[in-house]
Amino acid sequence: MAYKRQIDRLPIPPADAQVHNVTCHYCIVGCGYKAYTWPRNKQGTMDNNAFGIDLGEQQPADGTWLAPSMYNMVRQNGQDVHLAVVPDHECVVNSGLASIRGARMAENRPSRVTGTQQQRLSDPLVWRNGVWQPTTWNDALDLVARVTARIVNEYGEDELVVSMFDHGGSAGGYENTWATGKLYFDSMKVKNCRIHNRPAYNSEVHSSRDMGVGELNYSYSDYEVTDTIFMIGANSLETQTNLFLNHMVPGLRNGAKFIMVDPRRTVTVHAAEEVAGKDNVLHLAIKPGTDMALFNALLTHIVDNGWTDNDFIAASTFQGGEAVTEGSSQPAGLGSLDYAMQTCRTSIEEAAGVCGVDAADIVKAAEWIAQPHDDGARRKCVTAYEKGIIWGNDNYRTIGALVNISLATGNIGREGGGCCRLGGHQEGYYRPSDAHVGRPAEYVDQLLIKGGGKVYHIWACDHYKTTLNASQFKRVLKKRSDMVKEAMDAAAGGTREELVDAIVGAVNAGGIFVVDVDIIHSQIGQNAHVLLPACESNEMNLTSMNGERRMRLSERYMDPFGNSKPDCLIAAGVAQHMETALRDLGNDAYADQFKGYDWETEEDAFMDGYNAGNPEVTYDRLRAMGNNGVQEPVAGYESGQLVGTPRLYADGQFDRHGRDDRKALFCAAQWRGYAAAGKAREAENHDFFVNNVRANIFWQNQFLDQDSDFVQDRFPYPFIEMNADDMADLGIAAGDLIEITNENGATQGMAYPTDTAKRGQVAMVFGSPAGSQGNVVNPGVSELILPEYKLTFGNVRKLADAPPQARAVSFKSKEYKA
Numbered sequence: 006m007a008y009k010r011q012i013d014r015l016p017i018p019p020a021d022a023q024v025h026n027v028t029c030h031y032c033i034v035g036c037g038y039k040a041y042t043w044p045r046n047k048q049g050t051m052d053n054n055a056f057g058i059d060l061g062e063q064q065p066a067d068g069t070w071l072a073p074s075m076y077n078m079v080r081q082n083g084q085d086v087h088l089a090v091v092p093d094h095e096c097v098v099n100s101g102l103a104s105i106r107g108a109r110m111a112e113n114r115p116s117r118v119t120g121t122q123q124q125r126l127s128d129p130l131v132w133r134n135g136v137w138q139p140t141t142w143n144d145a146l147d148l149v150a151r152v153t154a155r156i157v158n159e160y161g162e163d164e165l166v167v168s169m170f171d172h173g174g175s176a177g178g179y180e181n182t183w184a185t186g187k188l189y190f191d192s193m194k195v196k197n198c199r200i201h202n203r204p205a206y207n208s209e210v211h212s213s214r215d216m217g218v219g220e221l222n223y224s225y226s227d228y229e230v231t232d233t234i235f236m237i238g239a240n241s242l243e244t245q246t247n248l249f250l251n252h253m254v255p256g257l258r259n260g261a262k263f264i265m266v267d268p269r270r271t272v273t274v275h276a277a278e279e280v281a282g283k284d285n286v287l288h289l290a291i292k293p294g295t296d297m298a299l300f301n302a303l304l305t306h307i308v309d310n311g312w313t314d315n316d317f318i319a320a321s322t323f324q325g326g327e328a329v330t331e332g333s334s335q336p337a338g339l340g341s342l343d344y345a346m347q348t349c350r351t352s353i354e355e356a357a358g359v360c361g362v363d364a365a366d367i368v369k370a371a372e373w374i375a376q377p378h379d380d381g382a383r384r385k386c387v388t389a390y391e392k393g394i395i396w397g398n399d400n401y402r403t404i405g406a407l408v409n410i411s412l413a414t415g416n417i418g419r420e421g422g423g424c425c426r427l428g429g430h431q432e433g434y435y436r437p438s439d440a441h442v443g444r445p446a447e448y449v450d451q452l453l454i455k456g457g458g459k460v461y462h463i464w465a466c467d468h469y470k471t472t473l474n475a476s477q478f479k480r481v482l483k484k485r486s487d488m489v490k491e492a493m494d495a496a497a498g499g500t501r502e503e504l505v506d507a508i509v510g511a512v513n514a515g516g517i518f519v520v521d522v523d524i525i526h527s528q529i530g531q532n533a534h535v536l537l538p539a540c541e542s543n544e545m546n547l548t549s550m551n552g553e554r555r556m557r558l559s560e561r562y563m564d565p566f567g568n569s570k571p572d573c574l575i576a577a578g579v580a581q582h583m584e585t586a587l588r589d590l591g592n593d594a595y596a597d598q599f600k601g602y603d604w605e606t607e608e609d610a611f612m613d614g615y616n617a618g619n620p621e622v623t624y625d626r627l628r629a630m631g632n633n634g635v636q637e638p639v640a641g642y643e644s645g646q647l648v649g650t651p652r653l654y655a656d657g658q659f660d661r662h663g664r665d666d667r668k669a670l671f672c673a674a675q676w677r678g679y680a681a682a683g684k685a686r687e688a689e690n691h692d693f694f695v696n697n698v699r700a701n702i703f704w705q706n707q708f709l710d711q712d713s714d715f716v717q718d719r720f721p722y723p724f725i726e727m728n729a730d731d732m733a734d735l736g737i738a739a740g741d742l743i744e745i746t747n748e749n750g751a752t753q754g755m756a757y758p759t760d761t762a763k764r765g766q767v768a769m770v771f772g773s774p775a776g777s778q779g780n781v782v783n784p785g786v787s788e789l790i791l792p793e794y795k796l797t798f799g800n801v802r803k804l805a806d807a808p809p810q811a812r813a814v815s816f817k818s819k820e821y822k823a
């Protein structure tokens with residue numbers, strides 16, 4: 006795409022370019038990169054350059070080279086500098102591999118010189134006299150704090166609703182989760198809060214934790230030495246790309262078998278077949294939402310054949326029958342293996358019927374997972390899962406049923422084992438206790454829809470594109486926000502006090518005052534009253550950990566865009582202005598709770614939070630550990646190195662549930678069909694399973710991709726993969742605009758004919774700005790308020806012939822043939 010960027014050659018980083026450690030801030034894998042920056046008027050040469058190689062020689066595909074997407078010109082200490090962000094060969098996570106997302110980090114930076122990402126917010130914006138007006142931090146924070154303080158002081162903290170990230174990478178990291186956590190859970194005790202990706206403040210995997218098993222327990226290297234990779238509801242080639250390419254592929258080359266459970270054939274299945282050969286890959290294309298029945302049948306077969314690891318079970322798992330009783334905040338009982346088997350027992354035939362797969366394939370899967378080798382040695386199996394079951398039917402029991410298999414086969418805490426989430430964003434959670442939130446936590450979206458809450462703070466989420474029941478959520482939030490906009494417009498010309506009075510009047514009449522902290526003016530941001538501009542990772546220093554708990558410091562190499570700031574310093578600013586506002590309201594005691602935010606830098610926030618709990622870990626020490634960092638938990642500091650933990654539970658002691666006996670529990674995961682409200686009826690009444698998925702090229706809700714020609718040319722509309730016969734029946738051609746409807750709403754996208762798509766199933770890319778799949782997801786949730794985005798059904802109809810942009814799209818198979 007170089008032609009588009011007016012680039013026919015790239016400047017060469019000189020030997021004395023500054024080098025910065027970078028952890029890609031996009032996905033969980035956290036690949037290592039090196040960022041080179043150097044002055045505008047300088048260049049290296051072919052044989053004297055920062056890479057230390059002869060650039061006159063053709064570099065191999067996995068060599069060191071610079072693509073146009075890896076280059077930009079950015080601001081650093083007020084000067085324009087060249088920037089190259091290239092994958093790091095020395096990083097054990099990616100060994101020099103990039104991905105179609107990470108390789109675009111540089112071009113996704115805002116640049117006044119090259120014109121990239123000019124959509125970034127540079128200044129706070131306040132809704133003023135009918136327009137969005139840029140203003141100072143003081144002015145914007147004063148308004149935020151005066152309205153928020155009035156509300157929490159007069160009506161209580163339950164009237165403040167908060168959406169906040171809990172992840173690492175940009176819009177997260179230990180600095181930022183700490184700062185927002187301190188503000189809402191320490192200075193206040195906000196309970197009506199939700200996380201970026203689900204409508205409550207809770208865990209995605211309650212059952213695994215209740216069973217004693219933290220969900221990120223292995224090392225990526227375990228894939229390289231295992232006998233079997235058992236993947237469920239994930240598409241790692243596209244969503245954890247370099248974990249697949251740099252760790253799973255070597256595992257397959259070393260002879261591992263690969264089992265995939267996914268209703269859809271993905272490019273991950275195809276790639277595994279290409280590497281390992283079809284005979285070593287088993288794809289169980291189950292009926293959506295039936296995973297639990299499959300897991301129970303696998304467990305039953307393993308138990309009945311005596312393939313369990315009895316020494317491990319005796320030493321490390323609970324032996325006394327029932328340990329935890331099923332109850333209102335406990336979706337299944339927990340206890341010994343025998344206890345769990347009373348409800349889990351499922352025959353192969355039963356499961357084959359429920360899941361719609363061959364009985365022989367279920368048996369084969371059980372053998373690949375657990376049948377000992379001919380010499381009697383136990384099989385090693387890595388079990389890895391993500392959103393296909395986390396956002397699927399009956400979250401608690403389904404994940405419990407899966408963890409049961411790993412426990413029964415002794416495959417946790419051992420080399421070549423693990424039972425892990427593959428992950429989404431990186432992780433970076435460090436917050437004061439959230440115990441006051443309770444379990445089950447409040448279903449925040451419904452609270453807002455029902456008119457609850459008077460002030461709403463949003464940190465780095467765009468629920469308009471990414472929540473469930475989104476049609477209704479958007480309509481209600483817009484209406485409530487417009488009430489406040491109208492009141493603000495009507496108060497034009499008045500004093501700050503009169504403005505705050507007008508806002509408080511409007512929220513008491515059913516409106517809501519919305520503050521959005523983001524890097525762009527997002528869709529939900531259109532219905533905010535104050536926008537606070539944040540900066541991303543590398544525009545600040547940021548610490549996070551990846552899917553094998555590898556913690557790194559990703560270094561600042563450029564200035565924040567305009568007057569934007571790190572989220573942690575924005576949170577500090579909110580707190581400081583809250584203190585003033587509460588004092589002005591005469592509530593000194595409350596104001597005093599907002600002390601302790603006198604941070605100048607993100608490092609100060611890190612020291613106040615993460616370092617206070619982990620005194621060994623400092624920026625300097627992390628910097629010295631480079632892109633390989635240290636695997637958490639950090640066990641000490643010896644000979645100038647932070648000492649990490651490659652694998653959790655290596656001692657067979659399970660403690661994630663907090664039980665003193667440190668024994669893992671099994672889950673009594675009884676299958677009960679589609680469990681959430683409305684799902685069974687929806688399935689019955691509609692023609693299509695509306696699967697919703699990610700794709701390699703996009704990062705999340707396309708907040709940066711929407712401003713990238715490279716991405717938008719490829720997919721000008723959200724793709725909806727569809728079977729050709731279904732398309733023919735409905736009179737739909739490739740690229741036609743189509744609509745998906747059900748009783749929750751409607752959404753639209755572009756028909757993408759896909760050979761491997763099953764009849765009666767479409768797969769739409771989630772979170773698109775041009776069509777939110779969430780519009781058609783019903784409000785029904787798993788117990789403990791876990792959304793079931795994936796389990797959606799609807800009808801499909803044609804809207805229009807392929808528009809010109811769609812006619813330029815290639816509909817070639819996504820299955821790359823070697």
Ligand SMILES: Nc1nc2c(c(=O)[nH]1)N[C@H]1C(S)=C(S)[C@@H](COP(=O)(O)OP(=O)(O)OC[C@H]3O[C@@H](n4cnc5c(=O)[nH]c(N)nc54)[C@H](O)[C@@H]3O)O[C@H]1N2
Pocket residue numbers: 032033106237238239240241243244245266267268269271292293294295296391392393394397398428429430696697698699700701702703704705706795796
């Ligand atoms: N390229 C790219 N990578 C990403 C992201 C991105 O936006 N783009 N986002 C990151 C984030 S935040 C996350 S959470 C992860 C998500 O990572 P994944 O979970 O791997 O991604 P998804 O495509 O959402 O869902 C995975 C699969 O679940 C399948 N599925 C649907 N229903 C069922 C079911 O009932 N049972 C089973 N077994 N499978 C089912 C779908 O067919 C799909 O192939 O990706 C991360 N990585």
Ligand SMILES: Nc1nc2c(c(=O)[nH]1)N[C@H]1C(S)=C(S)[C@@H](COP(=O)(O)OP(=O)(O)OC[C@H]3O[C@@H](n4cnc5c(=O)[nH]c(N)nc54)[C@H](O)[C@@H]3O)O[C@H]1N2
Pocket residue numbers: 175176177201202203392396429430464465466467468471472473522523524525527539540541542572697698704705706707708771772778779782794795
């Ligand atoms: N139908 C359906 N819905 C889903 C899913 C699904 O599979 N299907 N998956 C769910 C999952 S797993 C996820 S993670 C969510 C994602 O849902 P969201 O969290 O809403 O989506 P993101 O794209 O991650 O949104 C990030 C927002 O933060 C902003 N941002 C980026 N960097 C920064 C920063 O450094 N600071 C600040 N303050 N803002 C920043 C971006 O501009 C963007 O507006 O969607 C969920 N929704």
Ligand code: SF4
Pocket residue numbers: 029030031032033034035036099103104105106107108245246247248
């Ligand atoms: S695999 Fe993930 S972390 Fe690695 S470069 Fe790609 S997006 Fe970044």
Ligand SMILES: [Mo]
Pocket residue numbers: 202429430
């Ligand atoms: Mo996610």
